[in-house]
Amino acid sequence: MISEKQAMEILKKYKTPKEIIEHSIAVSKKAVHIAEKLRQKGYNVNIEVVKIAGLLHDIGKLKAKGITHGAETGKILREVGCCEAIARTAELHNYPDTNLSDLHLEAKIIVYADAITMHDKYVTLKKRFDDVIQRRIQAGRIREADMIKSYYPQLKKIEKEILDLMKD
16 A cells, blocks of 8 residues: 555656645545544445545546546556555546446545545535536537536435435
C-alpha cells in the first residue's frame, strides 16, 4: 500500500494542476470522514484505500478528458505500482459503463465524496451536478452533459445508501 506522501509525489510526477490536487485532497478528506463513520458503525471499510484512492482519483484527467478519465486513472495507478484495491476504487469513480449500485463500498464512498466536492468545497449533490453539466454545455460538450445527466439517479441512490448507513 502506498502512503499519503507517495500519493502526493505521484500527483506531482504527473504534473497534476494545483486545482485538481486541492480537489483531490478535499475528496480524500470527505471520503475518510465517511469511511471512519461507517467503520464505527461496524462496516468493513478499508480507510487507507479510501484515503489514497481519493487523493489519486483524478490523476487520469490530463490524459483523458471528460467522463473517460476513470479508466486512465486506473491504468496510471497500476503502472506506478498501486495495489489493485486502490487502482480499481479510483478507476470506478468515473467509468461510463459502470452500474454504480454494483460498486464495492470503498468505491461508492469515493463516488459520493467526489460528487459533493466542487473544487475544494463541499456542496449538495444537485449543486455539484448542475455545475458539472453547465460547464460541459458551455464547452459545447452536449453529448457528454447528457450522459452525465443520466448518472444523477444512480448518484442519488448512492447518496441515500451512504447516508442511511451512517445514521445513528
